[in-house]
Amino acid sequence: ALRHNTKLQDARYYDADFDRTTFVNLYPFLPAHFDVLLHLLGALAKSTGGIGLRSAIKVVQDILVEGPEGQTPVAERPVGWLATTVTLYDALEKDIRRAAPSIHKAVGKVLVRFPDSAIHQEVAKTVAVLQILDNMPVTPQNVTSLMHPGIDARSRRDEVEAAIKDLMADTLVPFGEDKEGSLRFFSEKLNDIDQERAQLPVRSMETRRIQSEALKEAFSPLPSTRLHGSLAVTSGLKVLSGTMISSIAGERETIQTVVEFADPQEYETARTRLLDESRQRSAQHTIFLLGRTSPEIDEKLAEIFRCREIGQRYRNDPDQEVKEYCAAQADRATKLSGDLERLLKRLLSQGSFIFRGQQTAVDSLDHDLLDAAKKHLAEVAGQVFDRYAEAPVRAETTLAEKFLRAGNLNAVTSAIDPLGLVQVSGGIPRINTDHKALVSIRDYIDRTGTVDGKRLTDHFTDAPFGWSQDTLRYLVAALLVAGEIKLKVSGREVTVNGQQAIDALRTNNAFKTVGVALRDERPSNEVLARAAVRLTELVADTVIPLEDEISKVAAKQFPQFQLRYGPLTTRLETLGLPGVETLRSLNQDLADVLLTDGSDAPQRLGGEESPLYDALRMARQIDVALRNGLESTIRTLKSHCSEIEALPDTGIPGGLRSDLEEAIALVRERLAQDDFFKHAPDLNTTLTTIQARTRDAVVEMAAAQKNSIREAQEELQRLPGWG
Incomplete structure (x- = not known):
């Protein structure tokens, strides 16, 4: 146990080990104490030139026989007592005062500030000795080991660390850590700076920012889950300070976790308030995370602020000691930030998640805060995006285009129809317009009227749907093929599948400006029959009396009509013959029909009277006659x-x-x-x-x-x- 309690850390110049013979020969000193004494005398000699400095033997003799002023000589101590660095400091106090006055003065302040605490004084003296040596890390472990008071004594590590914290917290004691984390006393200049640091007024805005940073790290990465294996849901993070809610991360996420700390005395009141608030419609996507506050939070926030602020003020000071001080303050701020993060996580782990009137203890889900948040989010996501299941796929960007280019529903495969919208009934493939996703889109358009693609996208990519933009375009394409909707592109209505529809639904950007509306009415069977008969006559090929087929044939044949009949206008004008205006109107009508991929071809050709059909027949007869x-x-x-x-x-x-x-x-x-x-x-x-x-x-x-x-x-x- 003695070896363990006196073990030194990274002390390559000092021999902390010993055997029975060495221990007996050196008692009450340990080998490390003799090494410390020799190095200390050497360090003091460098500062004073060796004037008035005693030899090591003389110092040991004085310690053993006379003892430091006002203290019992070592020879009269009970068996088991050990000499320590405190013993060496007391024996060489006058020499230390002459060689290192600033350090001696700093120790004196500790004696004044903690007159009744031996542990604080002993820590100060040990740190002073090690600081003068400057060849051993001044860590709590080394300080504790060199202060070990007796053979059978227990380790004083906890008392030493508590004393170190007290010394660092005392604004009148110039005590702290350097940039390597070693304990030390500061010079007068640094002491003045440290005094200034202690008196810095803490700004609430800065402490809120520091706390937000710690919370951000505590929730990094942000809690996330996957719904139905395809929808990635992430919760944003906000914090409530007073009456103000500030966003910390993920402010664009649909689900937000709002962190609030309540005084332990008011915790139940805050919980009741949040339960009521969580039932409001405005909070239907909000997870409240309530934890109990602690005075330690404010202490760490203030300390972190002061460390950062003083380092910022003196970062350009040319004094090397000041630079090291600023670096040490920055390191301390970093360490305290980590401590603050762990403290916040611990306090929140003992708190509660509150969502839509339901309370869940954090530690009932997981002892780790972030893992608990992920598990809770998995439950919440299913409630927030409860209609995602209507279209639970993440479609590829080109899916809508591929679906439309298939042309014939018989050619549609599961690869381009992942939701199975095309169903075969009686050997005939049709779009299942009763599919829940299609019904949802149709109902929304029915309520709002004509809606542009951007607004439609914003609605269905948000809760409660959460569909991807590519999935939405694929669904809209299916509704178009089914004849349920019409697209408005550059002022023209497109009701059938064609190049205009493909261009309108090809990309998310293109779809933003496209209008989408329900079709008011469809061509009757009589209209389709007349259109099919007339088009069959015009193209000399059988046309099926279906709207989509008529439009496709028109889109394919009308460009040929344009090429064939377009020149007739000039020829008739040259001959001075009638029908010029009719042919001009015909050419314009053909162009208009093609601009909508033949969408209105059934109506134009299927009416009881069809000027387009009559004009095409006349043009054909004129062309044949002239030829x-x-x-x-x-x-x-x-x-x-x-x-x-x-x-x-x-x-x-x-x-x-x-x-x-x-x-x-x-x-x-x-x-x-x-x-x-x-x-x-x-x-x-x-x-x-x-x-x-x-x-x-x-x-x-x-x-x-x-x-x-x-x-x-x-x-x-x-x-x-x-x-």
Whole structure:
């Protein structure tokens, strides 16, 4: 036991071990005491030049025979008593006062501040000796070992540590730790700084910040759990100080843990208050953590503040001793912060979690505060996100796009439909619109009306749902395919699956500005049937009378119609034919339908009257007629008509003009009609007639001309001067 109680820590210059012979020869000294004495005399000699300094033998003799002033000589002590560093200090006090006056003065202050406490005085003297030696860590263990008073005495470690705390807490004693953690007395300058430190007024704002830092460390990392194995739920951390709640970490988390410390006398009152408050709607996502406060909290907060503040004030002081002091203060603040963190955790572990009117003792869940918080959060998360189970998946970013690009519901697999929204009934795949997640979205839109993607996302990613944004877009895509909703993209309504819908639901950013609304009504079966029949006629391929199929065919075929019929407008304008405005409207209608991926194709083609269908039929007939030679016929007719109408009113030309006047009028009448293309045979016949009559007139004019030439020749021959 003696060896254990006198063991030194990191004291490489001192021999603390001994055997029976050594102990008997040196008693009442131990080997370490002789080493300390020799090194101490050497250190004092360096400071004084050895003037007036006794030898080691003389010092030992004085201790054994005479004893320090006012104390019993060692020779008269009872057997079992041991010499200590206190004995050495008392024997060399005058030499220490001369060689290390500041240290001696500091010990004197301890004697004044603690006149009736031998343990405080002994600790001070031992620290003074070790500080002068400066070759051994001045730790509580070494101080205790060198102060061990007797062979059979128990260890005084607890008393020594208590005395050290008292000395450090006394503002008039220049005692503390250096940056390595060794105990020491400070110089006068440091003593003044330490006095200033002791008198620093504690600012409540700073102590609140320090406490918040300690709580943040106590709850690091923040409590978290996983709901249904896919939703990561983390609790933010707040602290209540007075009437003010401050966020410490995770302020954006849905669930918040609010820490409050109550006076032990008022703990039950605070608990009752929090139980009532936790039942309020405003606190439905709040976990209250109530613990009992302790005076030790305020003591540590004040001490940490002073350590930091004094270090901040003197951090730029050039004095090396001051720099070391500031470093020691910083280390002490760090150590105290750790102590404060452990204290807060211990106090809270003895407290209670309060949530929605239910109280749970922290230590009933786990003795470790953080583990208890995690276990409690696992229960709370299920209540806060009680509707997450409607869509308990974390969809990948591209899921909505993949679902839409599948096109046919028969091609949808579990990989792109993790919630199993597509179900087969009677061999026909359909979207299960009664799925709870789809019903929730539909009900929300029904209550709020048209809602943009951002607002929809904010609602369903928060409690009580907690769905991911990617999962929500996948669900919206399913509702669109099912025909339950319509999207509003750049002012246009999209009701079917297509490129516009894919672009709108491809990313979370794109979805933010997209409007989402319930469909007021869907095309009736009669409308779908008419649209399918008409579209079948237009594309020369069977179209199934389903809204999605009609829209897909329209989205695929209408670009071809644009390419084929687009140039007709210019051709008709060039020919001066009617129908230009109709074709322009047709081109615009085709573009509008394509802008919505054919969403309104069923309505446009399935009405009792369909201007789009009529225009497409007309365009097709015009295109066919012009390709079959009508354009050449009309150009030739117009040329002939214009030239004939320009002929004189007399003679053969006049006769020709008169004969063809009715035919030309009929041509102009028919070319002015919207269905001019229907009269292609008549126009060809009329052209043939005009050409034949014109040819006859030319022949007649040629014969008349020939006859006139002959008559003129005969008249010339009858003239007297001829020939």
